[in-house]
Amino acid sequence: MTEHRIIKEDLCTRFKRIIAEPDLEIKRVQAENPAPVIGHLPTDVPEELIHASGAYPYGLVAYEGVWANRADAHLQTWACSLARCSFGMSLAGKLDYLSGLIIPHICDTTRMISGIWKQNRPYGFMENYELPRQVDRPSARSYLIGELERLKSSLELFMGRSIADEELNRSISLYNQSRSLLRKLYRLHEHRPDLITNLDVFNAIKSSMLIPKELHNLMVSDLIRAVEQEARENNSDDAACRVRVVLTGKVWEPPAVIEILDKSGVVCVADDLCTGYRYIANDVAESGDPLEALADRQLKRPPSPCFVNRKQDRLEYLVQKVKESNAAGVIFLHLKFCETENYDYPLLRDALFAANIPNIRIETEIGNVSQGQISTRIEAFVEMLGGEETYGS
Amino acid sequence: MAASQPFKTAGLLKDLMAKYYEQGNLAREQGMPVVWVTAVSPVELVYAAGLFPYYPENFGALAAARKVADKISMAAETQGFFSDLCGYARCGLGDAYAQEHPVGKIVRPDLLFSCNTQCGSLQKWFETAARMYQAPYFLLDAPLIENTSTTLIKNYLIEQLQEAINFFEVATKTPFNFDRLAEVLDLANEACRLWNEILDMAAMKPAPFGFFDACFHMAPIVTWRGTKEAVMYYRELKKELEDRLSKKIYAVPDERFKVYWDHIPVWPKLRWFSDLFAEHGALVAVSQYTHSWAYQFDLDRPLESLAENYSEGFSNRGFEDRIQLKINFMKKYQVDGFALFSNRSCKPTAFGLYDKRNIISERTGLPGVVFEGDMSDLRYFSDEQVRNKFKIFFEQLT
Numbered sequence: 040m041t042e043h044r045i046i047k048e049d050l051c052t053r054f055k056r057i058i059a060e061p062d063l064e065i066k067r068v069q070a071e072n073p074a075p076v077i078g079h080l081p082t083d084v085p086e087e088l089i090h091a092s093g094a095y096p097y098g099l100v101a102y103e104g105v106w107a108n109r110a111d112a113h114l115q116t117w118a119c120s121l122a123r124c125s126f127g128m129s130l131a132g133k134l135d136y137l138s139g140l141i142i143p144h145i146c147d148t149t150r151m152i153s154g155i156w157k158q159n160r161p162y163g164f165m166e167n168y169e170l171p172r173q174v175d176r177p178s179a180r181s182y183l184i185g186e187l188e189r190l191k192s193s194l195e196l197f198m199g200r201s202i203a204d205e206e207l208n209r210s211i212s213l214y215n216q217s218r219s220l221l222r223k224l225y226r227l228h229e230h231r232p233d234l235i236t237n238l239d240v241f242n243a244i245k246s247s248m249l250i251p252k253e254l255h256n257l258m259v260s261d262l263i264r265a266v267e268q269e270a271r272e273n274n275s276d277d278a279a280c281r282v283r284v285v286l287t288g289k290v291w292e293p294p295a296v297i298e299i300l301d302k303s304g305v306v307c308v309a310d311d312l313c314t315g316y317r318y319i320a321n322d323v324a325e326s327g328d329p330l331e332a333l334a335d336r337q338l339k340r341p342p343s344p345c346f347v348n349r350k351q352d353r354l355e356y357l358v359q360k361v362k363e364s365n366a367a368g369v370i371f372l373h374l375k376f377c378e379t380e381n382y383d384y385p386l387l388r389d390a391l392f393a394a395n396i397p398n399i400r401i402e403t404e405i406g407n408v409s410q411g412q413i414s415t416r417i418e419a420f421v422e423m424l425g426g427e428e429t430y431g432s
Numbered sequence: 433m434a435a436s437q438p439f440k441t442a443g444l445l446k447d448l449m450a451k452y453y454e455q456g457n458l459a460r461e462q463g464m465p466v467v468w469v470t471a472v473s474p475v476e477l478v479y480a481a482g483l484f485p486y487y488p489e490n491f492g493a494l495a496a497a498r499k500v501a502d503k504i505s506m507a508a509e510t511q512g513f514f515s516d517l518c519g520y521a522r523c524g525l526g527d528a529y530a531q532e533h534p535v536g537k538i539v540r541p542d543l544l545f546s547c548n549t550q551c552g553s554l555q556k557w558f559e560t561a562a563r564m565y566q567a568p569y570f571l572l573d574a575p576l577i578e579n580t581s582t583t584l585i586k587n588y589l590i591e592q593l594q595e596a597i598n599f600f601e602v603a604t605k606t607p608f609n610f611d612r613l614a615e616v617l618d619l620a621n622e623a624c625r626l627w628n629e630i631l632d633m634a635a636m637k638p639a640p641f642g643f644f645d646a647c648f649h650m651a652p653i654v655t656w657r658g659t660k661e662a663v664m665y666y667r668e669l670k671k672e673l674e675d676r677l678s679k680k681i682y683a684v685p686d687e688r689f690k691v692y693w694d695h696i697p698v699w700p701k702l703r704w705f706s707d708l709f710a711e712h713g714a715l716v717a718v719s720q721y722t723h724s725w726a727y728q729f730d731l732d733r734p735l736e737s738l739a740e741n742y743s744e745g746f747s748n749r750g751f752e753d754r755i756q757l758k759i760n761f762m763k764k765y766q767v768d769g770f771a772l773f774s775n776r777s778c779k780p781t782a783f784g785l786y787d788k789r790n791i792i793s794e795r796t797g798l799p800g801v802v803f804e805g806d807m808s809d810l811r812y813f814s815d816e817q818v819r820n821k822f823k824i825f826f827e828q829l830t
Binding site: 400 | 512513514517518521551560562568569571573575576578584585587595750751752754774776780782787
C-alpha cells in the first residue's frame, strides 16, 4: 500500500469515527480551548455567526436511531425521525455538551419543536432562526438581513461580547475555504470513485459540521493531496463503469443507504441534500457588509422544498442538474413523514420522467430501516440503468 | 346542531353558500379571475381587488363533512401524495386527478395566494397546485411570533402586503383601490364583531349556541368576510339566537358542563361528537379555531392593521402563548374541562399537545384529554379508542 493511500484511508476513517462518536472530538477540542458548543438543526443556520461569536458550531447531524422513541411522550410518532431522533437524543442526555441550540424554522415540525424542546430540555441559549420561506421577492432579503442581525445580537448577549465585522469576515472566509475544499473533493470523487467513495465524500461533508472548520480544512486538504497523488500513480476506468446518479432529498440517512450505493456501482455526481452538496454549493461574498452577504448566500442556495422560489423552480432545476451532470438517473432519498419533500415528489417525478430521466424513490427512517429491501430496489434500479453489464463483474 | 330544533338561518346559510359556489363557477366566465386563498389570509385584499377568492380548504372540509374525503384523497395517494399529508390538501389535489367528484369539481385557480401562518402544508399545497395549474403563486410568509411581535416581522408583513397588491394589480391590470379596501375592511370588522358576539353567547349558562353549532355556521365568516352578505348573515343568526334565548331553547337541553375544544372539529364525526357530549350534559363551548376570525382592522392604517391581525393570531404563536390563549378561553367561558385534538392532518396544532395537556391541568386544575384522529380522514379514527378516552374524561367532570 502506498503512503498516499495510507494517509487517505486514515483520514476517511477519522471522518467516519467523528460521525460515529461525535462527542469525542468536540469534547477534546473543548478541553484544549474552552468555549461553549452551540448546536443547530439542519438546515441553513449561518454557522459563520456562531463561529465569529467565539462558540463552537455543532450540527445535530450524527444520529443514534435508538433514542428516537425517547421523544414519544412529547412528540407524536408521525413527526419525522430526524426531529424525533435529535430531540430524543437530547432528552436522553446524549447532547449534554451543548450550551445552546439554534433551530431553523423550515417546516411545521421545526416551527413547533422549538417550544417543546425549550419546555423539556432547555440549554442555556435557545434560539430560532426564522428564515423567510419565500426567497424570490425583495422583501425576503430585507427581512433576512434583519433576522441575521437579531440572531447576531442574541449570540452576542449570550457570549458576552460583540462580533466585529472583521471577525465575521474572517469566519466567512474560513467557511468559504471549507466549502471550496469539499467541492473539490466532491469533483475528485466524481472522477475517481474508486479512490474516494460516495460514503467517503458524504462523511467528509457531514463531519465538517461536527468539528471546528480550522481542523477539518487541514484534514480535507491532506485528503485531497493524497487522493490526487494516488490518482496520478494509479489510473482506473472505474468512473466510466459506474452509473452516474443524482440524489435528492433532505439527508442521507441512514448511512447504510450510501454504503449500498457504493456496493451497487453507483457514483453520486450531484445532490441537493442538506448534509450533502446543498451545504457546500455556494459561498458568501467576502466584500461588503457581512450580514448582507450571508443573506445573499441563503437566498441563492439551490432550491429546497422548504422555500418557495417561483423564479427558479425546483422542477426545472433538478432536470437541469441531471442533464448538466450527465447523470443516468435520480434517486429520491425521502424520510418518512417529511411533508415538504412529499408535496414536491409526484410532480418532480413526473417532470423527470417527461425528460426521460429514470428515477426511484427510497423511503427511509432513522433507526428503522430494512436494508435488504432498499438494497434490492437500488440494485434493480442500477440494473435498469445498465449498470450491471459493466460494473461489479 | 345539538339543539333539538333546527336553526331557521340554516336555510339562509345553504342559499348563501350555494351562491358562493355558483359565483366560483361563473367568475371566470364573467372575466373575474379566481384566486385560491387560505382561511387565515388577508382575503380583504382579494375582495378589494375585485377578484374572486376561492377556498380549497373549504372544499376539503365539505368533502370531510360528507364523509367522502378518504375517497377523494385516494386519487392523490395513487399519484404519490402519501396519506401522511394534510387531509384537506389530499382532497384538493386529489380532485384534480379524480374521475368522480362527489362534492363538485374543485375550481381551477387563475392565481394562488396563501399565507403560512396556519401551517406549512398550505404553503406546499398551493405551491404544488401552482405547478399543476401553471398559475402565478404568492406566498404571504409569516415568521413565528414566539413572544411579542417585533418591528422586523411587522415590517416584513407590510412589505409583503405591498408586494401582494402589486401581484393583484398585475393580474387585474388595474391600480389597487384603497377606498374599496376601506369598505371591505369595514364590512369585515362588522362581520367579525357579530361573529364574536355570537360565539360569546356560548358562555351563558345554559347556552343557546356551542362549538358544534359554530362549526356549522362558520362558513360565511371564512368565505364571505369583507362582504355585505356575511354581515347580513350574522345579524340574522344573532337575532335568531336572541329569539331562542327568550324561548329557552338551548344547545344542550340539560347543560351541566362546559368544555374547551382544541382545535378543529373531526368533520365526519361532528354529529357523533355532538351527541357524545350532549349525552353527558356537556356543551363544547369554545375553541380557538372558531375564534380565529376575530379581526378588527384600523381603517386609518389598513396595511399595518392587516399585518398585525394576520400575523399575530394564535396559529402564528409559540408554545407558551398558545397555552396562555387556551387558558384565557377556558377562564372566559368558565369551562369544567378541556379536550385536545391531536390531529394527524395538522402538525402545527397537534405538536406540543402532550406537554400542554399536563401544563394546562397543573395551572388550572381542570381535567383534560388528548385524543388521536384526523379532521377529515376516518382511516385515522377509532370510535372505540376515542370513546374510551372520553369515558374517563367525563368521569372526571364533576
